[in-house]
Amino acid sequence: MKHIFSHSIIFSLFICFQFTSCAQQQKSTIKKVEKTDSKLKTGADRTDLYLSKLKGKNIAIVANQTSVLNVLQRAEVSPNVMGSKLVSHHLVDYLHNYNGINVKKVFAPEHGFRGKEDAGAHVNDGVDTKTGLPILSLHGKSKKPSTEQLKDIDIVVFDIQDVGARFYTYISSLHYVMEACAEANIPVMVLDRPNPNGHYIDGPILEPKHKSFVGMHPVPVVYGMTIGEYGQMINGEKWLKDGVQCDLTVIPLENYTHDYQYSLPIKPSPNLPNDKSINLYPSLGFFEGTTINAGRGTHIQFQIYGAPFFKESDFSYTPKSNEGAKYPKHKGKLCYGKDLRETDHLNTINLTWLIDAYKQTPKKESFFGKTFTIHAGTEKLQQQLEQGLTEQEIKNSWKEGIEDFKTIRNKYLIYK
Structure with a gap:
């Protein structure tokens, strides 16, 4: 229908x-x-x-x-005044x-x-x-x-x-x-x-x-x-x-x-409810291809992350069905994790949270889902995490590609 x-x-x-x-x-x-x-x-x-x-x-x-x-x-901007x-x-x-x-x-x-x-x-x-x-x-x-x-x-x-x-x-x-x-x-x-x-x-x-x-x-x-x-x-x-x-x-x-x-006046999708979630989204979006919950099923989506198998901590939450997330990961289960709402405004992708989550996952073979490589756009990121590379070592591998992209990007910029 x-x-x-x-x-x-x-x-x-x-x-x-x-x-x-x-x-x-x-x-x-x-x-x-x-x-x-x-x-x-x-x-x-x-x-x-x-x-x-x-x-x-x-x-x-x-x-x-x-x-x-x-x-x-x-x-009428005030009584009797147009x-x-x-x-x-x-x-x-x-x-x-x-x-x-x-x-x-x-x-x-x-x-x-x-x-x-x-x-x-x-x-x-x-x-x-x-x-x-x-x-x-x-x-x-x-x-x-x-x-x-x-x-x-x-x-x-x-x-x-x-x-x-x-x-x-x-x-x-x-x-x-x-x-x-x-x-x-x-x-x-x-x-x-x-x-x-x-x-x-x-x-x-x-x-x-x-x-x-x-x-x-x-x-x-x-x-x-x-x-x-x-x-x-x-x-x-x-x-x-x-x-x-x-x-x-x-x-x-x-x-x-x-x-x-820029502060968006209207949320662009159900799971990006505010400026903080939008700023954190490029960093936490990698979790979409893992077994980790990134706040779906809560009211603070893409501002937290966690899982039931993480070490007990002061911060916990339980994902539930809501608008935009009928079946969130670990629905109905108590998840321990991190609350990122007070972090500084990001001017770069933060990989420390992804590395932390991988280290906290007991069964490493279950961490990566079918869509992780699709989200990353490359198999290398999974391999780098499995090899135990640091954030800086991973980011160093991006430098040449980013510089080449900037050259292409510059041809199409309308604003500086």
Whole structure:
């Protein structure tokens, strides 16, 4: 049975999922940009740059709960005094109601249009009850729009918040959308958004033989690019099937640099609830391919890690079914581990936690799961852990690949 979706609750989500203020986090040398910063504008906010390009067109939108824009509108700012204020709209609502723009359908990525599905869960097609638009899944039977789905479309608009980690699958969805559109001669417009992990580059380079939906390109785990810049790299490096290239337009951010510490106003997926989890995600994401729980099944996902077989400690928790994690690792079992919520803001991947967890696992052969190499993008990391290498020794093996990647990356940067 098809699911029925509604985004009438998007604006309450905007309030309910407000992230912890950057001021409450540890000190950092990175310039802070609060979510209320009126100087920074997302690509979606910059309507003057793209509405005229969409008028008279049949469009499809790739969107989820993060696809929100702020528009300055005339409003009463105090009793009997008229002025203007920023009003939030979901992009689908805004464009659907805009005169001369014909929104035909919406494509939804992993976690679904409302962003509540489990990681990796099959997402069904549906219908939006507010607009009547069809919602087509990019994480169901197929991860790539079909020729049939695109046959009546003049342009595809992509507007999804990324978090800057290679195994976060929204960049994979962008790849397949660009590929399908290139094959069908349909242009793609990316409304760019800040990368909350855009301030550094780190991790092993993905090897082509380990390509999957959780890692499609030869880039490090943390690549330091916005999703618009990343799209330009996909295109320029001819990573699409058969080297095809997409007619790509990026609507850029205003007043943004990679050094900004950006606080996301809406959580990008169920298990990244706040700024701290997003900052720790590139380091703790390796646990996805192990027997270790990284906070799924709690309200502090990707801010802790543990297992029932760890040594008893002052910190413990019991994973339970919740939104985005129906079957968390070690469900219902008391786990001992570490609470990382008070750690400093990271400007690099931290491997000490992965090394610690491996050392604490009694049966070493059970530590690595089938997807560990997929997440790492290489077999070497597992081998290095098994050999007992230190964090620095492991990181030294990444240096050459990272420097080569930086040379490629520089060709596609929009922001410094």
